[in-house]
Amino acid sequence: MWQRVRRWALIALAFLAWAGIAPAQAGAPKPVIERAAKGDRCVEDTAFMRRNHMELLKHHRDETVHLGIRTRKYSLKGCIDCHASKETGSVAAAKDDFCVSCHAYAAVKIDCFDCHSTKPQGAAQATARLDGARKRLADATRALGMKDIVGVAR
Amino acid sequence: MNDNEQTVASKARRQFLGTAAAATAGIAIAPGVLLYEVAHGKADDEPVSSTVRWGMLVDASKCAEGCDDCVKACSAENGWTPVAESQHPTQAPQWIRKLELQDPLTQTQLNLPMMCQHCAKPPCVDVCPTGASFKRADGIVLVDRHICIGCRYCMMACPYKARSLVHEPLNDTQKPDVPRGVGCVESCTFCVQKLDRGEGTTACVEACTAAGHGALVFGDLNDPDSAIAKRLREIPTKEVRADLKLDLGVRYHGI
Numbered sequence: 001m002w003q004r005v006r007r008w009a010l011i012a013l014a015f016l017a018w019a020g021i022a023p024a025q026a027g028a029p030k031p032v033i034e035r036a037a038k039g040d041r042c043v044e045d046t047a048f049m050r051r052n053h054m055e056l057l058k059h060h061r062d063e064t065v066h067l068g069i070r071t072r073k074y075s076l077k078g079c080i081d082c083h084a085s086k087e088t089g090s091v092a093a094a095k096d097d098f099c100v101s102c103h104a105y106a107a108v109k110i111d112c113f114d115c116h117s118t119k120p121q122g123a124a125q126a127t128a129r130l131d132g133a134r135k136r137l138a139d140a141t142r143a144l145g146m147k148d149i150v151g152v153a154r
Numbered sequence: 155m156n157d158n159e160q161t162v163a164s165k166a167r168r169q170f171l172g173t174a175a176a177a178t179a180g181i182a183i184a185p186g187v188l189l190y191e192v193a194h195g196k197a198d199d200e201p202v203s204s205t206v207r208w209g210m211l212v213d214a215s216k217c218a219e220g221c222d223d224c225v226k227a228c229s230a231e232n233g234w235t236p237v238a239e240s241q242h243p244t245q246a247p248q249w250i251r252k253l254e255l256q257d258p259l260t261q262t263q264l265n266l267p268m269m270c271q272h273c274a275k276p277p278c279v280d281v282c283p284t285g286a287s288f289k290r291a292d293g294i295v296l297v298d299r300h301i302c303i304g305c306r307y308c309m310m311a312c313p314y315k316a317r318s319l320v321h322e323p324l325n326d327t328q329k330p331d332v333p334r335g336v337g338c339v340e341s342c343t344f345c346v347q348k349l350d351r352g353e354g355t356t357a358c359v360e361a362c363t364a365a366g367h368g369a370l371v372f373g374d375l376n377d378p379d380s381a382i383a384k385r386l387r388e389i390p391t392k393e394v395r396a397d398l399k400l401d402l403g404v405r406y407h408g409i
Contacts (some may be wrong), residue, residue, distance in 0.1 A: 065298050067289060069202035077330060083305050091324070115335030117301050117328045 031105040032096040038083040045075050053079075057112075076112060081120045090118040179322050207293040208272070208344050208403060209375035211382050211391060215408035216369035217265040224254045224267050224370065227361030231345060233329040247318035247334075249342045250281070250358060267358065267370075270295060270342035271318040271394065272403030278317065280309035287339075288361060293375075293403050295384070304337040313395050317341040344372075344403075375403070 033092050036042070040135045042049050044056075056074040063069040064072075072078045080091050083098040091099045160212045196202065200314040227249045240246035256262065278287045286301035287308045297308075297317075309317045311372045323336045331347040334340055345356040355372050362370040374380035390403040 061300060064164075065300070066288065066290065067253075068292070068346070068375070069199055069201055069351050071199045078332070090326070113326065114323075115328065115331040115333040115338070117333070118326055119330065121330040 004076070028105070031101040034083075034085055034096070035102065037084065037086055039108055042082075043078070076116055077121065078116065081115075084118075084120050092118040137148045158290065160229070187217075195398035196350075202290055202292040202350075203374060204291045204293075207274075207375045208349065209293070209373065210272075210321060210344070210404045211371040211385055211407065212266055212404060213369045213389075213407045214264055214266040214373070216367050217267065218365075218367050218369070219254065219263065221365060221367065223252050223263075223367075224359040225252050226248055228342070228358040229268075231328045231329075231348075231357035232332045232343070233327065233342075237332060240323065245319075245321050247320055247340060249318070249340070256392065266406060268394075269358075269404070270312075270344075271314050271343075271400070272344060274366075274403070275403035276400065277311040277313065277398075279312040281307045283307065292349075293324050294346055294349075295341075296346065297339050297341070299333060299335055299338040301336040304339060306339060309395055312341075313398055313400075324348075328374075 030083075044052075047055075057076055057079075060069075060071075060074040061076070064075070083091050085091070085094065085097045088094045088097055091097050092110065095101065095104060098116075099110055099112075158386065172392050183279055228234075232249060234247045235248060237243050237246045237248060243357075246264055248319040250267050253264075253266050253268050255264040255266075257264070272293055272295050274289075274293065276287070276289055278295065283305060284301045286298045286303070286314050287295070288298060289295050298389065304319060306319055309315075309319065317339050320334060320336050321337050326335060328334050332343075343359075345353075348356060359370040359372040362368065371382045373380035375383060375386075377383060386405065391407045392409055393400075393405060394409070
Protein backbone atom coordinates (compact mmCIF):
# COMPACT_ATOMS: atom_id res chain seq x y z
CA MET A 1 0.00 0.00 0.00
CA TRP A 2 2.61 2.56 1.15
CA GLN A 3 4.95 1.42 -1.56
CA ARG A 4 2.34 2.17 -4.18
CA VAL A 5 1.65 5.60 -2.73
CA ARG A 6 5.36 6.35 -2.72
CA ARG A 7 5.72 5.22 -6.31
CA TRP A 8 2.88 7.44 -7.45
CA ALA A 9 4.25 10.31 -5.48
CA LEU A 10 7.62 9.89 -7.19
CA ILE A 11 6.03 9.77 -10.59
CA ALA A 12 4.02 12.88 -9.79
CA LEU A 13 7.19 14.68 -8.60
CA ALA A 14 9.08 13.65 -11.70
CA PHE A 15 6.29 15.00 -13.86
CA LEU A 16 6.17 18.28 -11.95
CA ALA A 17 9.93 18.66 -12.23
CA TRP A 18 9.78 18.00 -15.95
CA ALA A 19 6.85 20.39 -16.42
CA GLY A 20 8.53 23.06 -14.29
CA ILE A 21 12.06 22.97 -15.71
CA ALA A 22 11.44 22.49 -19.40
CA PRO A 23 9.99 25.98 -20.11
CA ALA A 24 12.67 27.61 -17.91
CA GLN A 25 15.39 26.05 -20.03
CA ALA A 26 13.91 27.64 -23.08
CA GLY A 27 13.44 31.05 -21.45
CA ALA A 28 16.52 31.62 -19.31
CA PRO A 29 19.81 31.25 -21.11
CA LYS A 30 22.55 29.59 -19.07
CA PRO A 31 25.36 31.88 -17.98
CA VAL A 32 28.40 32.03 -20.22
CA ILE A 33 31.36 30.87 -18.18
CA GLU A 34 34.58 31.91 -19.83
CA ARG A 35 37.60 29.82 -18.89
CA ALA A 36 40.15 31.64 -16.77
CA ALA A 37 42.88 33.19 -18.86
CA LYS A 38 45.65 32.13 -16.50
CA GLY A 39 46.32 28.89 -14.66
CA ASP A 40 44.64 25.52 -15.01
CA ARG A 41 42.84 25.33 -11.68
CA CYS A 42 41.15 27.64 -9.21
CA VAL A 43 42.29 28.07 -5.59
CA GLU A 44 39.54 25.61 -4.58
CA ASP A 45 37.34 23.12 -6.44
CA THR A 46 34.91 24.67 -8.88
CA ALA A 47 31.86 23.36 -7.03
CA PHE A 48 33.16 24.77 -3.73
CA MET A 49 33.95 28.12 -5.31
CA ARG A 50 30.50 28.40 -6.88
CA ARG A 51 28.84 28.01 -3.50
CA ASN A 52 31.34 29.69 -1.20
CA HIS A 53 33.34 32.34 -3.06
CA MET A 54 31.41 35.11 -1.32
CA GLU A 55 32.33 33.79 2.13
CA LEU A 56 36.00 33.56 1.20
CA LEU A 57 35.98 37.07 -0.19
CA LYS A 58 34.13 38.52 2.78
CA HIS A 59 36.50 36.92 5.26
CA HIS A 60 39.51 38.05 3.28
CA ARG A 61 38.28 41.61 2.85
CA ASP A 62 37.99 42.20 6.60
CA GLU A 63 41.44 40.80 7.23
CA THR A 64 42.88 42.93 4.47
CA VAL A 65 41.25 46.21 5.42
CA HIS A 66 41.66 45.98 9.18
CA LEU A 67 44.78 43.88 9.63
CA GLY A 68 46.68 44.57 6.43
CA ILE A 69 46.83 40.86 5.54
CA ARG A 70 47.25 40.77 1.80
CA THR A 71 47.60 37.14 0.82
CA ARG A 72 46.70 36.51 -2.79
CA LYS A 73 44.88 33.19 -2.42
CA TYR A 74 41.36 34.39 -1.59
CA SER A 75 41.74 37.99 -2.69
CA LEU A 76 39.34 39.66 -5.08
CA LYS A 77 42.34 40.86 -7.03
CA GLY A 78 43.38 37.23 -7.42
CA CYS A 79 39.96 36.40 -8.91
CA ILE A 80 40.16 39.32 -11.31
CA ASP A 81 43.72 38.54 -12.38
CA CYS A 82 42.67 35.13 -13.71
CA HIS A 83 39.05 35.63 -14.67
CA ALA A 84 39.11 38.96 -16.51
CA SER A 85 37.62 38.47 -19.96
CA LYS A 86 40.02 38.34 -22.87
CA GLU A 87 37.82 40.72 -24.85
CA THR A 88 36.92 43.38 -22.31
CA GLY A 89 39.84 42.83 -19.92
CA SER A 90 37.32 42.98 -17.09
CA VAL A 91 35.19 40.66 -14.94
CA ALA A 92 32.14 42.91 -15.02
CA ALA A 93 32.17 45.29 -17.98
CA ALA A 94 30.04 43.32 -20.43
CA LYS A 95 27.09 41.02 -19.75
CA ASP A 96 29.05 37.86 -20.54
CA ASP A 97 32.01 38.73 -18.31
CA PHE A 98 32.80 36.17 -15.63
CA CYS A 99 31.19 37.67 -12.51
CA VAL A 100 28.28 39.42 -14.19
CA SER A 101 27.24 36.45 -16.31
CA CYS A 102 26.45 34.19 -13.35
CA HIS A 103 25.16 36.93 -11.10
CA ALA A 104 22.67 38.05 -13.74
CA TYR A 105 21.48 34.45 -14.09
CA ALA A 106 21.11 34.05 -10.32
CA ALA A 107 19.65 37.57 -9.96
CA VAL A 108 22.12 38.52 -7.24
CA LYS A 109 23.43 42.07 -7.31
CA ILE A 110 27.22 42.44 -6.95
CA ASP A 111 28.35 45.38 -4.86
CA CYS A 112 32.08 44.66 -5.18
CA PHE A 113 32.56 46.72 -8.29
CA ASP A 114 30.92 49.86 -6.96
CA CYS A 115 34.30 50.42 -5.34
CA HIS A 116 36.72 47.83 -6.71
CA SER A 117 38.24 47.98 -10.15
CA THR A 118 37.01 45.21 -12.44
CA LYS A 119 40.31 45.00 -14.27
CA PRO A 120 43.54 43.25 -13.35
CA GLN A 121 46.53 45.15 -12.12
CA GLY A 122 48.40 46.80 -14.96
CA ALA A 123 52.06 46.74 -15.75
CA ALA A 124 52.64 49.91 -13.73
CA GLN A 125 51.55 48.29 -10.49
CA ALA A 126 53.58 45.19 -11.23
CA THR A 127 56.62 47.43 -11.58
CA ALA A 128 55.80 49.06 -8.26
CA ARG A 129 55.67 45.64 -6.64
CA LEU A 130 59.07 44.86 -8.05
CA ASP A 131 60.42 48.19 -6.81
CA GLY A 132 59.05 47.33 -3.37
CA ALA A 133 60.86 44.02 -3.44
CA ARG A 134 64.07 45.76 -4.51
CA LYS A 135 63.75 48.26 -1.69
CA ARG A 136 63.17 45.49 0.83
CA LEU A 137 66.26 43.77 -0.48
CA ALA A 138 68.28 46.94 -0.09
CA ASP A 139 66.93 47.51 3.44
CA ALA A 140 67.75 44.00 4.52
CA THR A 141 71.17 44.08 2.99
CA ARG A 142 71.91 47.36 4.72
CA ALA A 143 70.65 45.92 7.99
CA LEU A 144 73.03 43.02 7.58
CA GLY A 145 75.89 45.25 6.45
CA MET A 146 76.36 43.41 3.18
CA LYS A 147 76.92 46.07 0.53
CA ASP A 148 78.15 43.66 -2.15
CA ILE A 149 74.83 41.80 -2.41
CA VAL A 150 73.01 44.99 -3.35
CA GLY A 151 75.57 45.45 -6.13
CA VAL A 152 75.00 41.94 -7.38
CA ALA A 153 71.21 42.24 -7.30
CA ARG A 154 71.29 45.43 -9.35
CA MET B 155 78.32 7.19 -10.52
CA ASN B 156 75.23 5.11 -11.09
CA ASP B 157 71.68 6.40 -10.98
CA ASN B 158 71.08 5.35 -7.42
CA GLU B 159 74.14 7.13 -6.09
CA GLN B 160 73.22 10.22 -8.02
CA THR B 161 69.78 10.28 -6.40
CA VAL B 162 71.28 9.96 -2.95
CA ALA B 163 73.79 12.67 -3.68
CA SER B 164 71.21 15.08 -5.04
CA LYS B 165 68.99 14.40 -2.05
CA ALA B 166 71.81 15.23 0.33
CA ARG B 167 72.59 18.31 -1.71
CA ARG B 168 68.98 19.38 -1.58
CA GLN B 169 68.92 18.92 2.18
CA PHE B 170 72.08 20.99 2.50
CA LEU B 171 70.64 23.75 0.36
CA GLY B 172 67.43 23.66 2.38
CA THR B 173 69.32 24.04 5.65
CA ALA B 174 71.49 26.78 4.22
CA ALA B 175 68.45 28.67 3.00
CA ALA B 176 66.78 28.36 6.38
CA ALA B 177 69.91 29.53 8.18
CA THR B 178 70.18 32.65 6.08
CA ALA B 179 66.43 33.28 6.42
CA GLY B 180 65.85 34.03 2.79
CA ILE B 181 68.86 36.20 2.03
CA ALA B 182 69.83 36.43 -1.64
CA ILE B 183 72.50 33.91 -2.47
CA ALA B 184 72.71 34.16 -6.22
CA PRO B 185 72.66 37.17 -8.55
CA GLY B 186 69.14 38.14 -9.52
CA VAL B 187 67.60 36.12 -6.68
CA LEU B 188 65.67 38.56 -4.57
CA LEU B 189 65.39 38.52 -0.83
CA TYR B 190 62.16 37.17 0.49
CA GLU B 191 61.70 38.50 4.00
CA VAL B 192 63.32 41.48 5.59
CA ALA B 193 63.98 43.77 8.44
CA HIS B 194 61.22 46.29 7.81
CA GLY B 195 58.78 44.60 5.45
CA LYS B 196 56.17 42.18 6.69
CA ALA B 197 55.04 38.94 5.12
CA ASP B 198 51.75 39.09 3.21
CA ASP B 199 49.95 36.89 5.74
CA GLU B 200 51.22 38.75 8.77
CA PRO B 201 48.89 41.33 10.39
CA VAL B 202 50.20 44.85 10.90
CA SER B 203 51.47 45.47 14.39
CA SER B 204 51.68 48.39 16.78
CA THR B 205 55.46 48.05 16.99
CA VAL B 206 55.38 50.32 13.94
CA ARG B 207 53.79 53.74 13.94
CA TRP B 208 53.85 55.41 10.59
CA GLY B 209 54.33 59.13 10.60
CA MET B 210 55.31 62.07 8.46
CA LEU B 211 57.37 65.17 8.98
CA VAL B 212 56.52 68.24 6.92
CA ASP B 213 59.27 70.83 6.77
CA ALA B 214 57.29 73.93 5.81
CA SER B 215 60.52 75.92 5.39
CA LYS B 216 61.42 73.67 2.43
CA CYS B 217 57.91 73.46 0.95
CA ALA B 218 58.11 75.49 -2.26
CA GLU B 219 55.67 78.19 -3.29
CA GLY B 220 53.57 77.22 -6.32
CA CYS B 221 54.62 73.56 -6.17
CA ASP B 222 51.90 70.95 -5.81
CA ASP B 223 53.83 67.85 -6.82
CA CYS B 224 52.71 66.02 -3.68
CA VAL B 225 49.07 66.64 -4.53
CA LYS B 226 49.53 65.49 -8.14
CA ALA B 227 51.39 62.37 -7.03
CA CYS B 228 48.67 61.49 -4.52
CA SER B 229 45.99 61.94 -7.13
CA ALA B 230 47.88 59.76 -9.62
CA GLU B 231 48.66 57.02 -7.09
CA ASN B 232 45.21 56.85 -5.53
CA GLY B 233 43.10 57.65 -8.57
CA TRP B 234 41.15 60.70 -7.40
CA THR B 235 40.45 63.41 -9.95
CA PRO B 236 42.45 66.60 -9.40
CA VAL B 237 40.17 69.39 -8.23
CA ALA B 238 40.97 71.57 -11.24
CA GLU B 239 39.74 68.82 -13.58
CA SER B 240 36.61 68.05 -11.59
CA GLN B 241 33.20 69.04 -12.87
CA HIS B 242 32.18 69.98 -9.33
CA PRO B 243 35.30 71.44 -7.75
CA THR B 244 33.59 72.55 -4.54
CA GLN B 245 32.69 68.99 -3.61
CA ALA B 246 35.56 67.10 -5.30
CA PRO B 247 37.45 64.66 -3.06
CA GLN B 248 40.84 65.91 -1.87
CA TRP B 249 43.14 63.57 -0.03
CA ILE B 250 45.88 66.17 0.29
CA ARG B 251 45.69 69.94 -0.14
CA LYS B 252 48.43 72.46 -0.71
CA LEU B 253 47.96 75.48 1.55
CA GLU B 254 49.57 78.83 0.94
CA LEU B 255 49.07 80.95 4.03
CA GLN B 256 49.97 84.49 4.94
CA ASP B 257 50.24 85.98 8.38
CA PRO B 258 48.06 89.14 8.16
CA LEU B 259 50.26 90.90 10.72
CA THR B 260 53.75 90.20 9.42
CA GLN B 261 52.92 89.21 5.82
CA THR B 262 55.02 86.04 6.26
CA GLN B 263 54.26 83.45 3.58
CA LEU B 264 53.84 79.85 4.56
CA ASN B 265 53.49 76.79 2.31
CA LEU B 266 52.45 73.40 3.50
CA PRO B 267 50.47 70.33 2.51
CA MET B 268 47.51 69.42 4.71
CA MET B 269 46.08 65.93 4.87
CA CYS B 270 44.84 63.37 7.37
CA GLN B 271 47.07 63.75 10.40
CA HIS B 272 46.64 60.12 11.44
CA CYS B 273 45.84 60.95 15.06
CA ALA B 274 46.52 58.41 17.76
CA LYS B 275 43.19 59.54 19.24
CA PRO B 276 41.18 60.25 16.11
CA PRO B 277 37.90 62.16 16.55
CA CYS B 278 36.61 60.66 13.30
CA VAL B 279 36.81 57.20 14.85
CA ASP B 280 35.10 58.41 18.01
CA VAL B 281 32.06 59.74 16.18
CA CYS B 282 31.60 57.05 13.53
CA PRO B 283 28.23 55.39 14.16
CA THR B 284 29.02 52.20 12.25
CA GLY B 285 32.64 51.50 13.09
CA ALA B 286 33.74 52.16 9.51
CA SER B 287 36.25 54.79 10.59
CA PHE B 288 39.05 52.98 12.37
CA LYS B 289 42.70 53.12 13.28
CA ARG B 290 44.95 50.32 12.14
CA ALA B 291 47.49 48.86 14.56
CA ASP B 292 50.31 50.70 12.81
CA GLY B 293 48.64 54.06 13.38
CA ILE B 294 47.03 54.61 9.98
CA VAL B 295 43.49 55.98 10.20
CA LEU B 296 41.29 54.47 7.51
CA VAL B 297 37.69 54.12 6.37
CA ASP B 298 36.31 50.62 5.85
CA ARG B 299 34.11 51.31 2.84
CA HIS B 300 32.28 48.02 3.37
CA ILE B 301 30.78 49.54 6.51
CA CYS B 302 30.69 53.28 5.70
CA ILE B 303 27.18 54.62 5.20
CA GLY B 304 28.34 58.05 4.06
CA CYS B 305 26.81 59.96 6.99
CA ARG B 306 29.78 62.37 7.09
CA TYR B 307 29.93 62.72 10.87
CA CYS B 308 33.66 62.07 10.62
CA MET B 309 34.04 64.96 8.18
CA MET B 310 32.39 67.23 10.73
CA ALA B 311 34.54 65.90 13.55
CA CYS B 312 37.89 66.20 11.79
CA PRO B 313 39.67 69.42 12.83
CA TYR B 314 41.87 69.26 9.72
CA LYS B 315 39.18 69.12 7.04
CA ALA B 316 40.99 66.03 5.83
CA ARG B 317 38.08 63.90 4.69
CA SER B 318 35.91 63.98 1.59
CA LEU B 319 32.77 62.26 0.45
CA VAL B 320 32.66 60.75 -3.02
CA HIS B 321 29.55 62.35 -4.49
CA GLU B 322 29.53 60.81 -7.93
CA PRO B 323 29.81 57.30 -9.35
CA LEU B 324 33.36 56.53 -10.41
CA ASN B 325 32.39 54.16 -13.24
CA ASP B 326 35.25 51.71 -12.89
CA THR B 327 37.97 54.36 -12.98
CA GLN B 328 39.43 53.15 -9.68
CA LYS B 329 42.94 51.81 -9.40
CA PRO B 330 43.05 48.05 -8.69
CA ASP B 331 45.01 48.78 -5.52
CA VAL B 332 42.81 51.61 -4.28
CA PRO B 333 39.11 50.83 -4.08
CA ARG B 334 36.96 53.96 -3.85
CA GLY B 335 33.24 54.34 -4.12
CA VAL B 336 30.36 56.73 -4.35
CA GLY B 337 28.67 57.48 -1.04
CA CYS B 338 31.73 56.68 1.04
CA VAL B 339 34.02 58.98 2.95
CA GLU B 340 37.72 58.81 2.18
CA SER B 341 40.99 60.48 3.07
CA CYS B 342 44.76 60.07 3.00
CA THR B 343 45.72 56.47 3.73
CA PHE B 344 49.49 57.05 3.95
CA CYS B 345 49.45 55.02 0.69
CA VAL B 346 48.61 51.92 2.68
CA GLN B 347 48.83 49.79 -0.48
CA LYS B 348 52.47 50.83 -0.90
CA LEU B 349 53.29 50.31 2.76
CA ASP B 350 51.78 46.83 2.73
CA ARG B 351 53.94 46.03 -0.29
CA GLY B 352 56.92 46.98 1.85
CA GLU B 353 57.86 50.14 -0.04
CA GLY B 354 58.02 52.08 3.23
CA THR B 355 57.14 55.40 1.65
CA THR B 356 54.23 57.32 0.16
CA ALA B 357 53.56 58.84 -3.26
CA CYS B 358 53.69 62.43 -1.96
CA VAL B 359 57.02 61.89 -0.21
CA GLU B 360 58.52 60.29 -3.32
CA ALA B 361 57.32 63.22 -5.45
CA CYS B 362 58.66 65.82 -3.02
CA THR B 363 62.02 64.09 -2.87
CA ALA B 364 62.11 63.67 -6.65
CA ALA B 365 61.39 67.40 -7.09
CA GLY B 366 64.42 68.08 -4.91
CA HIS B 367 62.55 69.89 -2.15
CA GLY B 368 62.85 67.21 0.48
CA ALA B 369 60.14 68.87 2.54
CA LEU B 370 58.50 65.55 3.43
CA VAL B 371 60.01 62.72 5.45
CA PHE B 372 58.08 59.53 6.05
CA GLY B 373 58.83 56.60 8.28
CA ASP B 374 58.36 54.65 11.47
CA LEU B 375 58.10 56.96 14.48
CA ASN B 376 58.72 54.03 16.83
CA ASP B 377 62.06 53.13 15.26
CA PRO B 378 64.75 55.38 16.76
CA ASP B 379 67.03 54.71 13.78
CA SER B 380 64.51 55.70 11.10
CA ALA B 381 65.19 58.84 9.07
CA ILE B 382 62.08 60.51 10.44
CA ALA B 383 62.88 59.77 14.10
CA LYS B 384 66.41 61.16 13.63
CA ARG B 385 65.13 64.31 11.95
CA LEU B 386 62.50 64.81 14.66
CA ARG B 387 65.27 64.75 17.25
CA GLU B 388 67.24 67.37 15.31
CA ILE B 389 64.67 70.04 14.59
CA PRO B 390 61.77 71.52 16.57
CA THR B 391 58.39 70.42 15.25
CA LYS B 392 54.78 71.17 16.07
CA GLU B 393 51.44 69.46 15.79
CA VAL B 394 48.68 71.48 14.18
CA ARG B 395 46.06 72.26 16.83
CA ALA B 396 48.22 70.63 19.48
CA ASP B 397 45.70 71.98 22.02
CA LEU B 398 43.32 69.20 20.99
CA LYS B 399 45.82 66.62 22.29
CA LEU B 400 45.15 64.16 19.49
CA ASP B 401 48.75 62.88 19.30
CA LEU B 402 49.25 63.34 15.58
CA GLY B 403 51.21 61.17 13.20
CA VAL B 404 52.07 64.20 11.05
CA ARG B 405 54.32 66.89 12.48
CA TYR B 406 55.28 70.26 10.99
CA HIS B 407 58.50 72.19 11.16
CA GLY B 408 58.61 75.94 10.45
CA ILE B 409 55.01 76.81 11.26
